Amino acid sequence: MNRRGKVRIGFTTGSAAVAAAKAGLLFLAAGKRNHRIGIPCPDGHVRLIIPVEHLEPEPDGSAGPAVRVTVRKRAGDDPDATHNAAIVVRVRMEAAAYPEVVIQGGKGVGTVTRPGLPVPVGEAAINPGPRRQMQRALLETLERLDLTARVHVLVEVPEGLVLAEKTLNPRLGILGGISILGTRGTVKAFSHAAWKDTIRQCLDVALAEQLDAVALSTGGRGQRFLEAVLPELPGAAFIQVGDHPGFALRQASQRGMSRLVWGGFWGKLVKMAQGRPQTHARLFPVDLNALAELALRVGVERDLAASIAEANTARHALDLLRASSCCEQAVRRVLEAACRHCRCWARGTMDLELILLDYDGCVIQRVQCPKGIGNSRKP
Structure with missing residues (x-):
C-alpha cells in the first residue's frame, strides 16, 4: 500500500507489451519518443497510462526500420512472479493495402504444447485478451495518424525462461517462457x-x-x-x-x-x-x-x-x-x-x-x- 493506505493497482504483462508496441509505432511513424503511453484495456472501456523505460532504434535492415522498446511490468500491491519483469517489444512497420497488426512471441515467451488452453497448440502463449488489446491500440493509432500499414510486433521477455519456473506454465505445457496475460488489463491486489x-x-x-x-x-x-x-x-x-x-x-x-x-x-x-x-x-x-x-x-x-x-x-x-x-x-x-x-x-x-x-x-x-x-x- 502507499502511505495513505490505498491499494496500488498494477498492470498486466499484456498491457506492458501493448504500451511498448504503441510507443514503438509512434516512434517509427512520427518520430516521437514518448515516456508515458496511453492504451486501452482489452474491452476498451478503461484506458491506462504506462511508463516507457527504454526505446532503442535498430539499424535499418532489408525489412526496413525497426525499434525495440522496454516496459517494466508492475503488479501494484499484488506482486507476482512477473512483477518488475522487462517486457521488450520489437516493432517494425511496412507498407500494406490495409491496416494490419501481426503479433508474434520471441525469446522468453512460452509456446503452447498441450491442448486445453485459450491459445492453440504451437502458438506463442499470448492470450486472446492481450491480442485484442494490441490490435485495438495499434489500429487506433494508425487511424489517428492517417496511415495504412502492416505493423509487425515481436514480444520478448529476457528473463521469461527463469520466471516461468515460478508459474503454472510448465505443468500446463507452456514451454520456453511465460505467458502474456491480461483479461482486464490491470492487476488488483486481492487477498x-x-x-x-x-x-x-x-x-x-x-x-x-x-x-x-x-x-x-x-x-x-x-x-x-x-x-x-x-x-x-x-x-x-x-x-x-x-x-x-x-x-x-x-x-x-x-x-x-x-x-x-x-x-x-x-x-x-x-x-x-x-x-x-x-x-x-x-x-x-x-x-x-x-x-x-x-x-x-x-x-x-x-x-x-x-x-x-x-x-x-x-x-x-x-x-x-x-x-x-x-x-x-x-x-x-x-x-x-x-x-x-x-x-x-x-x-x-x-x-x-x-x-x-x-x-x-x-x-x-x-x-x-x-x-x-x-x-x-x-x-
Missing part, C-alpha cells in the same frame, strides 16, 4: 480477506436496494456473459466472487436472498461439484481422475475416460468429453453434484440455479437445484 470483504459489501448494497435475487460469477468476463443471459436483473444483482463460491452462497443466504444464480465456466463448476467451496487454481486443482470416473459411470467409452484423466486442463477434459454421445449426461451429472454442495454451503431453501457457460458466453446447460438436497460426496 482472500479482501475478496470476502468485497463480497459482503456487494451483497449489502444489493440488500439495501431491496433486491431478493443475486447472480454470482468468478470475474469480469463471467459477469458480462451472465448479464447477457439474465437481462431482467439490475446491475447491483451481479457480484464477482473470485474463488469463493461457498462463502458467497452462505453470505447471500444469510441476507435472506430468495433466489441465487451461480454462472461460470467448466473448471470452477467441476471443482464445486467435487466439494470445493474455495476454487483457487494453486490450492485446489481439478480432480481429473474423479471426473473420468464420473464419465465412465454415465457410459463414456473407457479409452476416452482414460484420456480425460490425463487431460491437460479441465477445459481440455471438456473438449475430449464432447466427442462422446454421453457428454450432455456427464455435464448434467457434474452440475447436479455442484447443486448438492451449493445447497450445503448456502444452508437455505432459496431458489438456486447453476448456469454453465462456454468460453464465448453461450449457455451449455442450466440446472435448477432441487430443495432439500445436500451432501459431501464427489460426483
